[in-house]
Amino acid sequence: MKKRKVELVVISDVHLGTYGCHAKELMHYLVSIKPKTLILNGDIVDIWQFRKSYFPPSHLKVLKKIISMSSKGTKVYYLTGNHDELLRKFTDIHLGNFSLLNKLLLEVDDKKAWIFHGDVFDASITHTKWLAKLGGWGYDFLIVLNRAINWGLVKLGKEPYSLSKKIKSSVKSAVKFVSDFENVCIELAIEKNYDYVICGHIHEPKIETITTEKGSTTYLNSGDWVENLTALEYNKKKWRLYEHKIESVTFETEEETFEYENQLIEQFITAIQK
Incomplete structure (x- = not known):
């Protein structure tokens, strides 16, 4: 298979170790792809929801592939997020082509890129972490339930449907949160004279250039690999948003679907009781 050569790739919010992750x-x-630089912008491994009973081979293969890319010359930056925040005690580590950091300032064709996960601007993370963790369980359950529904829709010859996107778009507080998050990142980037501000965290892929009376910057969000399956690519002085197309909804058996749902319900109830 011929690989596409890409100068820079940014992915985030993979959530390895959860049922919602599209590791395959x-x-x-x-x-x-064959990138010169790969930036893993937080929440790659979901330590918040990590369970010994669920870390399938497909998830492990992703980690092995990233290590292999690093050993073959790709510069890999792993930037910590809230779901893998336990790694923050080990940050500022550089091992060959691999670096573990909290944030990154990068020169991209003589332009300054400010790259970080983004949870630092999320009040629910900084002040009510227990609520954010509870929401994580609920989100994972919703994604798996959505897969089960889409499995049935595909069997009936109908288009897949995104429950999480529908809910987020219809709930005013969720829409306001996304807007506030983006505005804070943009305002700070302009204030600091950064040409690009690159985030993850909110699972909303986007590329948008914003100009205010104080200056201009380009806001980029790499999205996620739970519902959007997106990445940012930079090549020949241009950014593009890569969107991976799912050819089919895969559940090997109906029993597997119900088993996933039952496990998540039990874990969700346990989290509430705590």
């Missing part, structure tokens, strides 16, 4: 699709993407 991410693996398909990673084997199709």
Whole structure:
């Protein structure tokens, strides 16, 4: 398979170790590219929801592939997020082509890029972490339930449907949160004279250039590999948003679907009781 050469790739919010993660699709993407630099912008491994009973081979293959890319010359930056915040005690580590950091300032063709996960601007993370963790369980359950529904829709010859996107778009507080998050990142980037501000965290892929009376910057969000399956690519002085297409909804058996749902319900109830 001929690999696409890309100067810079940014992915975030993979959430390895959760049922919602599309590890196989991410693996398909990673084997199709040959980037000079790969930035993992937080929440790659979901330590918040990590369970010994669930870390399938497809998730492990993603980690092995990233290590392999680093050993073959790709510069890999792992920037910590809230779901893998336990790694923050080990940050500022550089091992060959691999670096573990909290944030990154990068020169991209003589332009300054400010790259970080983004949870630092999320009040629910900084002040009510227990609520954010509870929301994580609920989100994971919603994604798996959505997969089960889409499995049935595909069997009936109908288009897949995104429950999480519908809910977020219809709830005013969620829409306001996304807007506030983006505005804070943009305002600070302009204040600091950064040409690009690159985030993850909110699972909303976007590329948008904003100009205010104080200056201009380009806001970029790499999205996620749970519902959007997106990445940012930079090549020949241009940014593009890569969107991976899912050819089919895969659940090997109906029993597997119900088993996932039952496990998540039990874990969600346990989290509430805590």
